[in-house]
Amino acid sequence: MSIMSAGEEYIVRGNLIYTESMERFSALSDGGMVVKNGRIQSVGPYSSVADRGIPVLDYRDKLIIPGFVDLHVHAAQYHQIGMGMDETLIRWLEKYTFAEEERFADPERAAVLYADFIRELVYSGTTRAAVFATTHPAATDVLCQLLKKAGLGAFVGKVNMDANAPAELQEETKASLDLTRQFLREWQEDPLVRPILTPRFAPSVTRELLAGLGELAREYQLPVQSHLAENREEVAWVAGLFPERASYLDVYDHYHLFGDTPTLMAHCIYLSAQDIQYMADRKVYAVHCPDSNLNLRSGLMPARKMLRAGVRMGLGSDVGAGNSLFMPHEIVRAIEVSKVYAMNHPEDDPLHLSEAFYLATKGGGSFFGQVGSLEPGYAADFLVVDAADHQGRRSLIEQLEFFLYHGSPRNICARYAAGRPLV
């Protein structure tokens, strides 16, 4: 569409729903949103922004909602979705995941596999993602190229692993650092697809590699993503591997990989109250992956406790341990897990729908800057959703609820990232 060329201005007309704050939805019937240079300039009743002589995208019978943010996803695990779900973390990694990731040594094959992943990511309505690739630099570059071509915003990590990995995936420490440096130099100037340091998790990295990554983080002011306290067995393993560190998170923290630069930590299930407070103080994001946590029997993340402590939070599909890239699936699962958690912790209210929606949009989006809402100044990442019933009885919020609980990507009529339509 010609009106989507860079810098062009246009108006989106529709029923706008977003969460300015966690506590409640903002819903604007027949609203208008002015988009310029890929950002939202103003929002209000359509009548207040109409007649400006600029093009109008007329979605007046539809919902306009922020694009979804997937804050933890393994692109290379897309093709193993739903397999081996009777296993738990360590065995699942050994039996399925590592074998799958070895295929990415071949960048041509990776191009085919990653294209499948991106196609479904876009179809599912995700417009920003924090992505784990694999240890392979060529394939990781391919992934970035494909994300850029698709128009998605992403942080992409070349995975670092120099310990406790199968021979085919394990790196030499120095090579891991050199390749990482090379990767981040290539991508650090891109406006949408950016590098993020990605030590897989504490058991997969030596002290030397952690130290080197910590230096890179500070030198290039790079964000960091990893896993933290997902599974009891893993937590015990880390304690054994790093007996000199006070806790699991201290392994990362000691090497400047825990909040010195913006940091994402997936799972965060087995943390003490002190750990949780420290995460909040360090502004480290807890990425809640409820579907994965259920599938791998990892545990129940205490989301309400963490939110109360002021921890920043987003949702992650954690595909392939999670079994869907469609973030409403994760929103519902987050609510379900919080309901189960509340059965034994009555002091911790379950998440409300607006809170879980916020986590999957503005909460996770804040890691990317002004992303995940339909407020002025925010990136114009949005979805057009049709969830009306043929009897016209559902309110706007009920249409959204229906979409989140019962809908599918088929309900999404159009997707825009940074103001551009995705195809």
Place this chain on the structure above:
Amino acid sequence: MSIMSAGEEYIVRGNLIYTESMERFSALSDGGMVVKNGRIQSVGPYSSVADRGIPVLDYRDKLIIPGFVDLHVHAAQYHQIGMGMDETLIRWLEKYTFAEEERFADPERAAVLYADFIRELVYSGTTRAAVFATTHPAATDVLCQLLKKAGLGAFVGKVNMDANAPAELQEETKASLDLTRQFLREWQEDPLVRPILTPRFAPSVTRELLAGLGELAREYQLPVQSHLAENREEVAWVAGLFPERASYLDVYDHYHLFGDTPTLMAHCIYLSAQDIQYMADRKVYAVHCPDSNLNLRSGLMPARKMLRAGVRMGLGSDVGAGNSLFMPHEIVRAIEVSKVYAMNHPEDDPLHLSEAFYLATKGGGSFFGQVGSLEPGYAADFLVVDAADHQGRRSLIEQLEFFLYHGSPRNICARYAAGRPLV
């Protein structure tokens, strides 16, 4: 298709997967299934049944699996899916459900609403269901007509409620019994759509109505369905309403509505070990509705304990408290709930995939007779599923796993009930 006329014989060629027993899948690559008079006559390698001069439905690259059995679904709640999920049972009933059910006083409107429900039920791959209608006899008759026209097998209940219901839905005791008798006379001879006695749940029925229904059950040898021990608040309410009864299930049992004839009880979360044993002895089915139990924060059903005690079990979508008619969603949810349960009850292993699949096919199907498997003698209820990857790497079981965890009704290429294609 002409080959589908009654009595005609045909062969289905494909990769057959089913669960003869709970413990494991039976998978037959390039199998053949001979169907005659709506039943499976024989099953074996395709080569062993080929060349009989009868038509062949060639699905050789696809999976053939049993149709799904939804053992607890409220047809009238289909349009309220996904709404009010921040509430718990009693408030949700009052705020959403009763208002929705009042609409079925008008049979013409009911025809439109029930048609939507059936369209999605068929699309989702359910070929048999135990269905709650509403108290309204005309609308319930419409529902039966539509199910029959669609070719689905079902038990359908006109709901009985003569207490603690909103004025618009509450019945006089005698009228409730008279209308029920009339309804079951009309439908008891139908081969596929049959009546089932359906007291909503103990709080909604007086002793007099329970006694009358118990008499009807014995007089007409009719099956029974209701709800049991779903929610703590509800359990306490029942104890207060029926102080003379030893337990919740004793309310039904005392009036011959608990195993005197085949009986379905949805939820069964808050039962003593003695209750569970009694259910097993009485051959009463526990209908596990994990999605609903999560959404309404009802609790975690101890499926493993009940299976170990020998309780018969199936799965129910419990739409509208459940948010999907697609039974694989319920299969995965049953596994997830069992994993969460096992976190605090290590003696109770989580359900394996084959077990949860069994519950949604042969387990629930057994309530209908020989239904829910691809064994000789069973009703020819089956689905044709495409879940192959374009690289051809998935085994048959992995294709099934992928479909159950990540698939959607779009993966179902064709649906057959009692040997006839559904459209």
